[in-house]
Amino acid sequence: MKHLLPLSGLLTSLAALPALAQDSLRIDGLDVIGRPVDGETGFQPAVTELARDIHDLDHLILVIITAITVFVTGLIIWVMVRYNKKRNPNPSSFTHHTPIEIAWTIGPILILVLIGAYSLPILFRQQEIPEADITIKAIGNQWYWTYEYVDEEIAFDSYMIGAPATLGDGDEDVTPFVLDDAMVAKLEDEGYSRDDFLLATDTSVVIPVGKTIVVQVTASDVIHSWTIPAFGVKQDGVPGRLAELWFTAEQEGVYFGQCSELCGQAHAYMPITVKVVSEEAYAEWLGNAKAEYAGIEQPLTVASK
Incomplete structure (x- = not known):
């Protein structure tokens, strides 16, 4: 599936200053809060x-x-x-x-x-799963995630940047799963940095801050596991079964996770990226996502004189 269009309103300043998108501490104008750090011990910051x-x-x-x-x-x-x-x-x-x-x-x-x-x-x-403001179905596949926004009738696949499915025209120098200068350039083209290798995905789960999110987790082939450490959630996805988890993210930012159940040869290349944004940014992203993934035309907004 095609890459998700960026949040134009959220990225206005970054469009003017593209170098900021390559800052390892900020992605799409959001602070990177939940990420593993080499040599560090302890938990990632708790935001739920x-x-x-x-x-x-x-x-x-x-x-x-x-x-x-x-x-x-x-x-x-x-x-x-x-x-x-x-x-x-x-x-x-x-x-x-x-x-x-x-x-x-x-x-x-x-x-x-x-x-x-x-x-x-x-x-x-x-x-005890509460009533959801937003319900998302996460389907584990070898070796990528499929996300369905259940109430919005949109779905998209999410691959690790650098996986074969993310390579296209202009990526002839990029070797799948190998961190070199070509891979770093591709990460930076997507708004990420070298430090985000093995963590960043071509499309992200986007949710509004302060809302109750219920994630239905399953799998299409073998057992996978959906987890975001900063949210304190981890749930195995078992083929033929539907499990649920929930959380309410309290801080805007970018959060990374990875499949946490050994699921085959490319298990290490199955990351998860979640972006927690404001309600306004989420509404804009959702409109773009419907047009991108569901083919739903969005109404034109006529500016008042």
Whole structure:
């Protein structure tokens, strides 16, 4: 399918200054917020309630396992020092110690109850799908995504920039899946940068900020997985089944994800790009998308005198 037309209103300043489109920190006038960074640890910024819940749960469990590790390590060291053969040549012999047995039974139960009390509400929020403002169907294919805006009757395919399906006239020097000067030039022609190789797609999922998005996930061939780390969502797409996830993005920007289920030879070349824009920019994009993908003519706007 053809590439999606850019948001003309959103890109007016970039059209005048094309060099800005090559800035690795901004794409189509939007900040790049959700992207992996070489050598970094930790989570990508959380821009949904679901992602913040996951971060909080991770921090809680990190505190618990750190405390347990320190406690057990301290016990081991204490036993090694206090009860070694030199200091304790005649070891005691016993089979039961009721207070200790009660402690090591009740202690883990309390820890598990704490984790469950915190994690189960988070799980329920993820699984209880709210009423959608926009419903999008994501279909995993070997090795690209197909998106259908269910209520708008439009659909398009999304390939990694540099995949064979994205190469056309003028791309004779571009080798599929190989990062070289020709590939960098192609990325920059699409408004991306060298750092976006393996992440950028020729068409993006575009959604408005602050709206409830429900994504129906399935697959046409093998199991794929649709995930955006900054949104805190990940859902396997299984052929013949329809699963759902939801999120509400709270900040405009560009967010990257990748298929997260090993799906074959080109699994590594199946990225996801989501652009969160203002409602006005989304309405403009939707009008262009209908004309581009559904062949729906848009009404002319007559300027008032």
